[in-house]
Amino acid sequence: MRCMEIWSSRYPLESFENEASSDSQDSGGEFVGGSLKEGVFKEVEKQRLLLCSMFVEPYRSEVVYLIAARQRYRAFLFMLQRFAREFSSRFVPTSDILLMWLTHQSYPTVYFEDLRALAVEIDLLKVVTLSETLKEKEFEETKKLWDRAFNQPYEKAGGEVPFKLEGVTSIESPLYWEESGTDVNTKYRSMLPRFLLEACVFVRLKQRIRTLQKDMNRDFLRLQITRCHSELKLDKAFSNFTNDSWEKAWHFYCEFGTKGVMLEFRRHGGRCLRGSSLLDTVSFSWNDLLRADSLTLEKEISQQVNVVTSITPPVQAPYLLKCVPDRVTDNSGAMISDVILKINSYRPQEGRWLSRTVLDHAGRVCFVVRIRVGGGFWRRGSETPSAVKREDRIIEIREGSWSYVAGPIGRAPVQRRWWPLQRQRNLPNKVKLHGTFQQEMN
Template identity: 55%
Template sequence: MSVSDGTSTTRSLSEISEQETVRLSIDLVAAARHNLGFLRLVAESQWLHQRPTTVEAFRRQVKELYDELWMPLISDLMVGSNPPMIVPPLDIEWVWFCHTLNPVSYKQYCESRFSKLTGKLAIFNEENEEYALDVCREIWIRKYPCEPFENEVDSNMEDPVGRHEDLLGEVLKQKCLYTRFSEPYMSELVYLVAAKQRYRGFLYMLQKFGDGISCLVPTSDILLMWLTHQSYPTAYSADVKEIEGYLGKMVAALETVKEEEVQETKKLWEKTFYQPYEKAGCPVITGAVKVKPPIYWVVTNTDANVKYKSMVPRFLLEVCVMVRLNSDRKNMQGDSTNEFLRCRMIRGHGDLKLNTPIHKFPLDSWKKAWHLYCEFGTKGIVTELRGRGGHCFKGSQLRDSVTFTWNDLLRAPSLTLGKECDEKVRVVASMTPPVQGAYLLKCVPDRVTDDSGAMVSDVILRMNQYQPQEGRWLSRTVLDHLGRECFILRMSSECDANDRVGAGLWRRGGETPSNVKHEDRIVEILE
């Protein structure tokens, strides 16, 4: 449904049809997921970023691959309706990927060298990719028997770059590209679907307002989709043909932009779609330096603590709440100086009450009210509009409230929901898909035990007819983030049977334990 902003009619992202904006001829969701895996592999391949290796890979690409081997080979094979499924080795694919991120330069090279634009196959399945690499190796060896398929680095070779120094600089510059997209939630399917929808909206905005803008600054999710689109040259060239003249106004990765340019993009997006441009997990790219998030996202493909079944994983998400006062707010009755918005969790954290005076929010634009990192177990957030009492009254009175559950946000378009609060305030909440976070554990002191695990006490002595309790173990109970008991740590030593944390026996009436060296102690974990 269209929303009136007082002066113009705006549209939601989901209302934009393919006929009204750029048609995407490639599955960007699958392609982006594949590219994230590829960028992660490149980032983990440290040998690829050492200058001798990069120069060697670049020499192969420029002198041999582009001029003699790879590009002629792929150009000849990419003909007809069923070209063979091939993928180059990692070093070649990386340089090729970096070159496609400069579409103008890449297109000029291909047309001058082969009289056509050379593209690549969309291979997203890991098994198909391994098969394609084997096919490429066979074709390579058969066609170029004297040229090794894998990269062979000679650290003593001369730098042969010469006139291609610009492209080498592009490759070296892009080596840190993955740091912009390394958050684990970015590879989640629901995040990529939302990113594709926002990218379509971005292209729609560029197509509709391209003549009247100086530049557009993408957020990280839109940038990911744009780079993915560019990495498939033939599809990208055909898709953006109608807006080719406006593409230079899109700020590329690693470019530094001014705050005025960011604000121009935000205002245009808000005017077009009546929702905030910035959202959870999608910061605006403002320069080459990436700001570290205030939380450590643990990226792991396996659970390192699967051995301990009692440990319950915790899932984290990022949530952003944006607020805007309705345009007719100034004509409404009431003193806004006594009103404020409160944010609290649906479940748990009862003492968490974040208050912000309502007069701090603007009428003509969106403002970030809260930016939080939450556990999925909190269920969601509640935003309350409250009014303070007079001078003689303490506390505040609830006027209205809106609730955003995590499940509702996960099902919402672009992972974003907007609601009205008391017809005065427009509240928009967005979130990232929940991902498994680090285990949050704490140790609490427990009783001292003997070799058998029994508590050292008069009660146990009496039950054992006052037989001395041998050994001494300090115990700690480990609790998870929900306060549930996970396991027990018992600290001991590798001394004789009577020696643990301290040597000696426990008898009624006293004991005389002696110290044990720290390096002799051991730790036992009991579930």
């Protein structure tokens, strides 16, 4: 009876029983109960959409990422247990720590026992929760505390700030992660999947740098990709870094096929020298980072700079295709050239087709697209080409790569599909590959 009295005083509109009896339900009670249930459902739906938008990236379901996130969550609880008494500001978890915290809360009994064993039940009240807007100063204080406890940068690839900072504009991810991370392309074998990862590079100067101040003004770090993109050179001067905090030097998305990144320690030349000299270099391999704890590695450059690189597990990304112009071809698919004439015993090539080559993200040929624009046999001399009527034009897509016979001269692949233009206007074909790549032929 005492419990019922306390419940009635605190929640006068709610029944003490799990299900109200039919005698006690009147029209007003039904309305209140219905509106309350509707409000609860709306709040649950709101939180569900919020969580889905915060953890939409497919790499968050990878086992390697979850293991690394669990290690950082344990470290966060240790930091909370050790410094909560002397820390006046609120603790701000990163997205990977927040994911583990919410997962831990989904098992209430185990969660309560773990908190009681760590004696952090009250300290968790200082942790920022969902849908809260916090000040940038609070996050900076949490980063300093993490650096003090573990001598590591608090942020990492896949572990950014999941909350809205007051006065700071959030940057959306440049990639569209809404689609599934599995390859739905089972039809076109010439198209190979593309895997992307997120990488972060943090830099901090050593406490005691042996170089002179004038040399520091000439020193800089250069980031390059191990494989491909040889022209990509991203420079950061030493003046951008400090010795009391970690600075995020580079944050980018990269394909797994690039193998890794290289960091070069360089120094600008004198007045007569416009280039720079290489003093030291270190490299980070994607495979080494995947095998490392928390997907993070730390290295030292020339005993002057500490560099920490972190990545996310590679996941399949949307296809990236590029169409480039190519040589004109004949009806058989051979390029118009004297080489082909010689192979065919100087028999004239019939028909003319404008050709385009479709390349994937690695520069491999996936398709050859051709459109018929001329007919008849063309010879050098007085003969004129015969244009093809619009209703007789054909778009042809051949799957595969060119078969080269001499240098850049070759033949289109054999496997083909073709559509008359008039039929395309009536029956548009839609091809959807992995969500974001959609081609409409009208």
